[in-house]
Amino acid sequence: MSEGQSVPLNEDQALYLFAVMRKEKGDSIMLFNGRDGEWLAEVVDAAKRRGVLICRSQTRPLQAPPDVWLLFAPVKKAETTYIVEKAVELGVARLCPVQTRFTNSDRLNRDRLQANAREAAEQCGATLVPEVAEITPLDRLLAQWPADRRILWCNEAKAGLATALSTEGRGQPWAILIGPEGGFSEDERARLAALPQVLQASLGPRILRAETAAVAALTLWQSVLGDWA
Structure with missing residues (x-):
């Protein structure tokens, strides 16, 4: 323009x-x-x-969000739409639906979710619409994961998120991984734990719904490493 x-x-x-x-x-x-x-x-x-x-x-001028991706297992239609809308409002560069062993939904209307992302960007005054990627099996995604992009795995069994994050990671490429409603399988947990790019942390003492966890994790990440800091 x-x-x-x-x-x-x-x-x-x-x-x-x-x-x-x-x-x-x-x-x-x-x-x-x-x-x-x-x-x-x-x-x-x-x-x-x-x-x-x-x-x-x-x-x-163009104001791109921080270089953070949100990896999430799709849930019900309304809740998945909520995840996309709130992630755009909070500030993400890319939305990556993942298929896990316990994912409740393996069908995703990508065009509809991309339209949801565009509408959310318009509502919140963003100048860029994040891409909604095709749904990808978690194993395949991890097999080709870039070596320089860290993953914040929201694992309820680990230490608190606020103490796990460090400002030393500011400016680096990141991704936030939110699991399905049924959690990750033992094989998936082992695969994630073995990746050197993965940082494990919990979201507090209570078990959160998937859509709540996405908002909580992005909020905390933005306050320490993103453009809220």
Whole structure:
């Protein structure tokens, strides 16, 4: 995007802006595309199923989230949607659904979750929409895991998370791993424990639901190593 550039709207975007949000010709709206930051744009054409915006000025440069991925086992539809939405609001670079032995759901509508991520980014004023990856078996993901990306494994059997994290890891690539409702199998636990990139820590004295654990872990990670620190 650049000053004076026109941005045509597709049918869904036009319906949302003009029928739902009640925007009209001459109104202003903020735009972002994940590359050029945030721009103030003006509505110059507002029809029922089409429209055109003109970029007027940049209001913010691109503000990418910290380089942290969220690895999570899908749960029920509503709870999985909640995980995606809250992860985007809290700040993640990538969302990676994983298939574990005890994962309750092995089917995932990736397009729907990507749309949820985009809507959450719009709501919270982000300038980048994290990618929602294809669901991948945990064993396969770990077999090709990059050597320089650390994994925070939220393991209720280990020490408290707040004391396990250290600011020495700030600026490094990270991932946070949240298990399924039934927990990890013994084989999966052994595989994770053997990886040198893995840091094990608990989320406190109470067992948390998967969606609660994702929010708690991201909150604590952001406060120590992320852009909240």
